[in-house]
Amino acid sequence: MTTDRQAFEGGVAVITGAGAGIGSGLARRAGELGMTVVVTDISAERAEAVAGEIKAKGGKAEALVVDVSKPTELDRLAKQVHDQFGDVRLLVNNAGIETIGFTWEIPIERWEATLNINIHGIVHGVRAFAPYMLDAGKPAWIANLASVGAFSVMPTQTAYIMTKHAVQSFSECLYLEMQLKEAPIHVSSIMPGMLKTSIFEASAGQGEPADASTHRKVMHDLMANYGMDLAEGCKVILEQVAEGKFWVSTQPEMTQAAVDGRIQFFRDQAPPFLSEQAKQLLAH
Structure with missing residues:
Protein backbone atom coordinates (compact mmCIF):
# COMPACT_ATOMS: atom_id res chain seq x y z
CA MET A 1 0.00 0.00 0.00
CA THR A 2 1.35 3.43 -0.93
CA THR A 3 2.07 6.02 1.76
CA ASP A 4 -0.72 8.33 0.60
CA ARG A 5 -3.31 5.56 0.52
CA GLN A 6 -2.19 4.28 3.90
CA ALA A 7 -2.49 7.76 5.39
CA PHE A 8 -5.73 8.88 3.81
CA GLU A 9 -7.90 5.89 2.79
CA GLY A 10 -11.20 5.88 4.66
CA GLY A 11 -10.72 9.39 6.02
CA VAL A 12 -12.56 12.65 5.41
CA ALA A 13 -10.98 15.36 3.26
CA VAL A 14 -12.15 18.97 3.12
CA ILE A 15 -10.84 20.99 0.20
CA THR A 16 -11.72 24.64 -0.38
CA GLY A 17 -11.90 26.12 -3.84
CA ALA A 18 -12.25 22.57 -5.16
CA GLY A 19 -14.54 23.43 -8.03
CA ALA A 20 -11.65 24.23 -10.38
CA GLY A 21 -7.88 24.28 -10.76
CA ILE A 22 -5.56 22.64 -8.25
CA GLY A 23 -8.42 22.23 -5.78
CA SER A 24 -10.39 20.10 -8.21
CA GLY A 25 -7.32 18.00 -8.99
CA LEU A 26 -6.66 17.40 -5.30
CA ALA A 27 -10.31 16.51 -4.73
CA ARG A 28 -10.25 13.93 -7.52
CA ARG A 29 -7.02 12.44 -6.23
CA ALA A 30 -8.36 12.27 -2.65
CA GLY A 31 -11.38 10.44 -4.04
CA GLU A 32 -9.11 7.96 -5.83
CA LEU A 33 -7.34 7.32 -2.51
CA GLY A 34 -10.62 6.25 -0.93
CA MET A 35 -11.45 9.40 1.03
CA THR A 36 -14.85 10.95 1.57
CA VAL A 37 -14.24 14.28 -0.13
CA VAL A 38 -16.07 17.44 0.89
CA VAL A 39 -15.81 19.53 -2.27
CA THR A 40 -16.33 23.17 -1.38
CA ASP A 41 -16.49 26.12 -3.75
CA ILE A 42 -18.23 29.46 -4.04
CA SER A 43 -19.97 28.02 -7.12
CA ALA A 44 -22.49 25.27 -6.47
CA GLU A 45 -22.34 24.22 -10.11
CA ARG A 46 -18.57 23.73 -10.08
CA ALA A 47 -18.57 21.94 -6.72
CA GLU A 48 -21.33 19.57 -7.79
CA ALA A 49 -19.55 18.82 -11.07
CA VAL A 50 -16.35 17.76 -9.31
CA ALA A 51 -18.22 15.79 -6.66
CA GLY A 52 -20.15 14.09 -9.46
CA GLU A 53 -16.91 13.07 -11.18
CA ILE A 54 -15.64 11.50 -7.96
CA LYS A 55 -18.86 9.58 -7.39
CA ALA A 56 -18.99 8.44 -11.02
CA LYS A 57 -15.67 6.68 -10.42
CA GLY A 58 -17.00 4.91 -7.34
CA GLY A 59 -15.80 7.43 -4.78
CA LYS A 60 -17.57 9.33 -2.03
CA ALA A 61 -18.08 13.08 -2.23
CA GLU A 62 -20.30 15.88 -1.02
CA ALA A 63 -20.56 19.30 -2.68
CA LEU A 64 -21.00 22.34 -0.41
CA VAL A 65 -21.13 26.04 -1.24
CA ILE A 97 -7.45 34.02 -6.87
CA GLU A 98 -4.74 35.61 -9.01
CA THR A 99 -4.93 39.38 -9.36
CA ILE A 100 -2.94 41.35 -11.93
CA GLY A 101 -2.42 45.10 -12.21
CA PHE A 102 -0.49 48.00 -10.77
CA THR A 103 -1.16 48.45 -7.06
CA TRP A 104 -2.89 51.80 -7.47
CA GLU A 105 -5.01 50.66 -10.43
CA ILE A 106 -6.59 47.60 -8.83
CA PRO A 107 -10.09 48.53 -7.59
CA ILE A 108 -10.85 48.37 -3.87
CA GLU A 109 -13.23 45.46 -4.35
CA ARG A 110 -10.61 43.34 -6.12
CA TRP A 111 -7.97 44.16 -3.49
CA GLU A 112 -10.31 43.18 -0.69
CA ALA A 113 -11.37 39.98 -2.44
CA THR A 114 -7.74 38.96 -3.00
CA LEU A 115 -6.73 39.54 0.61
CA ASN A 116 -9.87 37.99 2.07
CA ILE A 117 -9.81 34.87 -0.09
CA ASN A 118 -6.07 34.23 -0.29
CA ILE A 119 -5.08 35.10 3.29
CA HIS A 120 -8.15 35.18 5.52
CA GLY A 121 -9.64 32.11 3.85
CA ILE A 122 -6.62 30.08 4.93
CA VAL A 123 -6.26 31.63 8.37
CA HIS A 124 -9.92 31.12 9.24
CA GLY A 125 -10.01 27.69 7.64
CA VAL A 126 -7.37 26.62 10.15
CA ARG A 127 -9.03 28.52 12.99
CA ALA A 128 -12.36 26.82 12.31
CA PHE A 129 -11.11 23.23 11.84
CA ALA A 130 -8.05 22.98 14.11
CA PRO A 131 -10.00 22.80 17.42
CA TYR A 132 -11.93 19.76 16.17
CA MET A 133 -8.70 18.12 15.03
CA LEU A 134 -6.96 18.83 18.32
CA ASP A 135 -9.91 17.52 20.34
CA ALA A 136 -9.95 14.31 18.29
CA GLY A 137 -6.29 13.67 19.11
CA LYS A 138 -5.86 11.62 15.94
CA PRO A 139 -3.27 11.98 13.17
CA ALA A 140 -4.45 14.68 10.75
CA TRP A 141 -3.02 16.81 7.99
CA ILE A 142 -3.42 20.52 7.22
CA ALA A 143 -2.08 21.72 3.86
CA ASN A 144 -2.10 25.38 2.85
CA LEU A 145 -1.64 26.56 -0.73
CA ALA A 146 1.34 28.86 -0.99
CA SER A 147 3.31 29.18 -4.22
CA VAL A 148 6.83 29.51 -5.58
CA GLY A 149 5.70 33.14 -5.57
CA ALA A 150 6.11 33.05 -1.79
CA PHE A 151 9.86 33.35 -2.42
CA SER A 152 9.90 35.88 -5.22
CA VAL A 153 8.51 39.25 -6.25
CA MET A 154 6.85 40.37 -9.45
CA PRO A 155 5.45 43.82 -10.24
CA THR A 156 1.82 43.85 -11.40
CA GLN A 157 1.33 40.54 -9.57
CA THR A 158 1.84 42.33 -6.26
CA ALA A 159 -1.54 41.50 -4.75
CA TYR A 160 -1.18 37.79 -5.36
CA ILE A 161 2.51 37.59 -4.45
CA MET A 162 2.11 39.34 -1.10
CA THR A 163 -0.71 36.98 -0.11
CA LYS A 164 1.48 33.97 -0.83
CA HIS A 165 4.33 35.40 1.27
CA ALA A 166 1.76 35.72 4.07
CA VAL A 167 0.52 32.14 3.63
CA GLN A 168 4.07 30.81 3.80
CA SER A 169 4.89 32.60 7.06
CA PHE A 170 1.50 31.61 8.52
CA SER A 171 2.14 27.95 7.72
CA GLU A 172 5.62 28.06 9.24
CA CYS A 173 4.23 29.49 12.48
CA LEU A 174 1.34 27.01 12.47
CA TYR A 175 3.81 24.14 12.12
CA LEU A 176 5.64 25.36 15.23
CA GLU A 177 2.39 25.83 17.13
CA MET A 178 1.44 22.21 16.50
CA GLN A 179 4.87 21.20 17.79
CA LEU A 180 4.30 23.22 20.97
CA LYS A 181 0.95 21.48 21.44
CA GLU A 182 2.63 18.10 20.75
CA ALA A 183 -0.30 17.45 18.45
CA PRO A 184 -0.33 14.65 15.84
CA ILE A 185 -1.25 17.21 13.18
CA HIS A 186 1.07 17.56 10.20
CA VAL A 187 1.29 20.97 8.53
CA SER A 188 2.38 21.39 4.92
CA SER A 189 2.97 24.41 2.73
CA ILE A 190 2.14 23.52 -0.86
CA MET A 191 4.26 25.30 -3.44
CA PRO A 192 2.97 24.48 -6.92
CA GLY A 193 5.31 25.52 -9.66
CA MET A 194 3.52 25.73 -12.98
CA LEU A 195 0.51 23.42 -13.28
CA LYS A 196 -2.02 23.48 -16.09
CA THR A 197 -5.01 25.19 -14.46
CA SER A 198 -7.55 27.89 -15.26
CA ILE A 199 -6.10 30.52 -12.88
CA PHE A 200 -4.92 32.77 -15.73
CA GLU A 201 -8.00 32.45 -17.93
CA ALA A 202 -9.49 35.79 -18.91
CA SER A 203 -12.77 35.03 -17.09
CA ALA A 204 -10.89 34.82 -13.78
CA GLY A 205 -9.80 38.44 -13.98
CA GLN A 206 -13.10 40.22 -13.36
CA GLY A 207 -12.51 43.51 -11.56
CA GLU A 208 -8.89 43.88 -12.72
CA PRO A 209 -7.59 46.88 -14.69
CA ALA A 210 -8.25 46.54 -18.43
CA ASP A 211 -4.59 46.14 -19.41
CA ALA A 212 -4.20 43.12 -17.08
CA SER A 213 -5.62 40.96 -19.85
CA THR A 214 -2.34 41.09 -21.81
CA HIS A 215 -0.25 39.82 -18.88
CA ARG A 216 -2.93 37.24 -18.09
CA LYS A 217 -2.78 35.88 -21.67
CA VAL A 218 1.02 35.61 -21.60
CA MET A 219 0.89 33.65 -18.33
CA HIS A 220 -1.98 31.51 -19.61
CA ASP A 221 -0.01 30.57 -22.73
CA LEU A 222 3.14 29.80 -20.71
CA MET A 223 1.16 27.52 -18.43
CA ALA A 224 -0.58 25.79 -21.33
CA ASN A 225 2.67 25.17 -23.18
CA TYR A 226 5.06 24.35 -20.35
CA GLY A 227 2.94 23.55 -17.30
CA MET A 228 2.84 20.21 -15.53
CA ASP A 229 -0.24 18.01 -16.00
CA LEU A 230 -2.73 18.79 -13.23
CA ALA A 231 -3.48 15.18 -12.25
CA GLU A 232 0.22 14.36 -12.12
CA GLY A 233 0.96 17.43 -10.00
CA CYS A 234 -1.85 16.68 -7.54
CA LYS A 235 -0.67 13.10 -7.15
CA VAL A 236 2.80 14.41 -6.25
CA ILE A 237 1.30 16.90 -3.79
CA LEU A 238 -0.74 14.36 -1.82
CA GLU A 239 2.13 11.89 -1.74
CA GLN A 240 4.35 14.51 -0.10
CA VAL A 241 1.62 15.71 2.26
CA ALA A 242 1.04 12.11 3.38
CA GLU A 243 4.75 11.76 4.11
CA GLY A 244 4.47 14.69 6.52
CA LYS A 245 6.68 17.01 4.49
CA PHE A 246 6.40 20.69 5.27
CA TRP A 247 7.83 21.77 1.91
CA VAL A 248 5.60 20.30 -0.77
CA SER A 249 6.76 21.11 -4.31
CA THR A 250 5.47 19.91 -7.64
CA GLN A 251 8.65 21.06 -9.37
CA PRO A 252 11.43 21.15 -6.76
CA GLU A 253 13.96 22.74 -9.09
CA MET A 254 11.64 25.72 -9.59
CA THR A 255 11.14 26.10 -5.85
CA GLN A 256 14.89 25.82 -5.24
CA ALA A 257 15.65 28.52 -7.82
CA ALA A 258 13.15 30.88 -6.20
CA VAL A 259 14.51 30.20 -2.70
CA ASP A 260 18.13 30.61 -3.83
CA GLY A 261 17.30 33.94 -5.44
CA ARG A 262 15.58 35.14 -2.29
CA ILE A 263 18.52 34.08 -0.09
CA GLN A 264 20.91 35.98 -2.34
CA PHE A 265 18.67 39.05 -2.17
CA PHE A 266 18.73 38.97 1.64
CA ARG A 267 22.47 38.47 1.73
CA ASP A 268 23.19 41.35 -0.65
CA GLN A 269 20.61 43.66 0.92
CA ALA A 270 20.41 45.35 -2.45
CA PRO A 271 17.31 47.03 -3.88
CA PRO A 272 14.81 44.71 -5.56
CA PHE A 273 15.55 44.07 -9.22
CA LEU A 274 13.91 42.44 -12.21
CA SER A 275 15.49 39.41 -13.85
CA GLU A 276 15.86 39.45 -17.62
CA GLN A 277 13.20 36.76 -17.86
CA ALA A 278 10.76 38.92 -15.87
CA LYS A 279 11.54 41.95 -18.03
CA GLN A 280 10.77 39.98 -21.17
CA LEU A 281 7.51 38.74 -19.68
CA LEU A 282 6.36 42.23 -18.66
CA ALA A 283 7.37 43.68 -22.02
CA HIS A 284 4.61 41.73 -23.78
Missing part, protein backbone atom coordinates in the same frame (compact mmCIF):
# COMPACT_ATOMS: atom_id res chain seq x y z
CA VAL A 66 -18.69 28.09 0.83
CA ASP A 67 -17.36 31.63 0.48
CA VAL A 68 -13.99 31.43 2.26
CA SER A 69 -13.75 35.23 2.40
CA LYS A 70 -16.37 35.10 5.18
CA PRO A 71 -15.02 33.58 8.43
CA THR A 72 -18.50 32.69 9.66
CA GLU A 73 -19.01 30.45 6.62
CA LEU A 74 -15.86 28.51 7.52
CA ASP A 75 -17.16 28.13 11.07
CA ARG A 76 -20.41 26.79 9.65
CA LEU A 77 -18.54 24.45 7.35
CA ALA A 78 -16.39 23.02 10.13
CA LYS A 79 -19.41 22.31 12.33
CA GLN A 80 -21.46 20.86 9.48
CA VAL A 81 -18.64 18.55 8.35
CA HIS A 82 -17.93 17.40 11.89
CA ASP A 83 -21.62 16.74 12.59
CA GLN A 84 -22.23 14.97 9.28
CA PHE A 85 -18.99 13.11 8.63
CA GLY A 86 -17.02 13.10 11.87
CA ASP A 87 -13.33 13.83 12.24
CA VAL A 88 -11.48 15.45 9.35
CA ARG A 89 -8.23 13.76 8.42
CA LEU A 90 -7.14 16.12 5.63
CA LEU A 91 -7.84 19.84 5.36
CA VAL A 92 -6.58 21.58 2.23
CA ASN A 93 -6.95 25.35 2.33
CA ASN A 94 -6.70 25.87 -1.40
CA ALA A 95 -9.13 28.60 -2.44
CA GLY A 96 -7.36 31.55 -4.00
